Amino acid sequence: MSSIISxxxxxxxxxxxxxxxxxxxxxxxxxxxxxxxxxxxINSQPWKFIIIxxxxxxxRFSDTFANKFQFNQKHAKDASAIILFCxxxxxxxxxxxKVIDADFAVGRxxxxxxxxxxxxxxxxxYVFAELNTDNFGxxxxxxxxxxxxxxxxxxxxxARMNIGSTSMEGIDIDLVKQSFSDELGGFECHVALAIGYSxxxxxxxxxxxxxxxPEKEVIINL
Numbered sequence: 001m002s003s004i005i006s007x008x009x010x011x012x013x014x015x016x017x018x019x020x021x022x023x024x025x026x027x028x029x030x031x032x033x034x035x036x037x038x039x040x041x042i043n044s045q046p047w048k049f050i051i052i053x054x055x056x057x058x059x060r061f062s063d064t065f066a067n068k069f070q071f072n073q074k075h076a077k078d079a080s081a082i083i084l085f086c087x088x089x090x091x092x093x094x095x096x097x098k099v100i101d102a103d104f105a106v107g108r109x110x111x112x113x114x115x116x117x118x119x120x121x122x123x124x125x126y127v128f129a130e131l132n133t134d135n136f137g138x139x140x141x142x143x144x145x146x147x148x149x150x151x152x153x154x155x156x157x158x159a160r161m162n163i164g165s166t167s168m169e170g171i172d173i174d175l176v177k178q179s180f181s182d183e184l185g186g187f188e189c190h191v192a193l194a195i196g197y198s199x200x201x202x203x204x205x206x207x208x209x210x211x212x213x214p215e216k217e218v219i220i221n222l
Contacts, residue, residue, distance in 0.1 A: 007159040009210055014164035017078035018199035023163060028053075028081070031195070034157040035083075038150035042125040043099055046091045046143035047150060050084040050183050058082070060179045061192075069170035072194075079166070080196030083154070084180065086187040087147040089140030091133075096126045144190060151191065158195060166194040 023031070028051075035049045052061050062076035076082060088095065100122045103109070109118050132142035151167075158165045169191050176189050200206045 004160075008156070011155075011159035012164075012205050012208070012210070014079075014166045014194070014196070014198045014203060015205045016199045016203040017075060017080070017164070017166075017194065017196045019078040021080065021197040023080040023196060027161060027163065030161065031154065031157065031163075035150055035154055038153045040146040040149060041142075042096070042128050043103075044091065044096060044129060044143070044146060045099060046088040046095065047147045048086040048184070048187050049150070050086060050180060050189070052082040052084065053080070061176075064172050064175035064179050066172075066175065068172055069168075072166075072168050072170045075166055075168065075194035078196070078199075079194035081194075083193045083195065084176065084189045085147045085151055085191050085193065086184055086189045087140065087143040088187050089143060090137050090186075091129055091139050091143050092137070093123070093126050093129075096123065096129065140188065144188075148191075151193065154193065163195055164198045168192040168194060 032049075032051070040046065052058055058077050061082055062073055065073035065076065100119060103122060104115075104119070109115070113121075129139055129142065133139040155165055155167070171189070171192050173188070173190055176192075177184060180189070198206050
């Protein structure tokens with residue numbers, strides 16, 4: 001069996017974290033770089049990843065469960081870290097210009113055409129964002145979709161690193177926005193990911209078999 005398939009077979013959603021076990025600084029650096037290297041449409045990168053590790057930040061996150069989704073609250077403090085996946089709901093051409101500037105900084109240019117034309121051609125890809133932008137400049141559905149690509153990427157990365165994770169769409173979007181307004185800076189967070197190590201003796205999900213639909217129902221070979 002491929003090691004990739006083995007990782008995915010063994011991966012499960014952690015239901016109880018061991019608060020005494022922390023992810024090493026070196027592993028956190030790998031996780032952060034994997035987040036940064038995630039793919040997105042037109043390489044837009046319309047995201048921020050807020051990584052919560054300190055006791056103070058964990059308490060702030062824990063407090064956002066005051067009104068609902070309390071079943072996820074324990075992860076706020078027991079997990080080694082929480083990642084808030086944040087997207088820009090009003091992604092502009094100026095935002096994309098920063099991506100183009102980064103392209104030029106690393107040499108992703110065509111030397112056979114002028115810098116001005118080269119830059120204009122690259123900036124032309126912004127049309128894919130425009131196709132998903134309404135009359136008020138809102139394109140949050142599109143940018144949120146890009147953020148979920150990064151979400152899937154990091155879950156697989158964690159599986160390869162033998163680090164557990166728990167997807168949390170069960171968060172109070174409004175209270176997260178209020179508590180982390182300075183860090184969000186106008187971005188929105190609709191999903192979070194707890195990461196760390198399972199307390200297997202108390203984690204019922206660690207003992208259950210993997211369950212997925214059969215291949216014939218989800219794979220179509222032509």
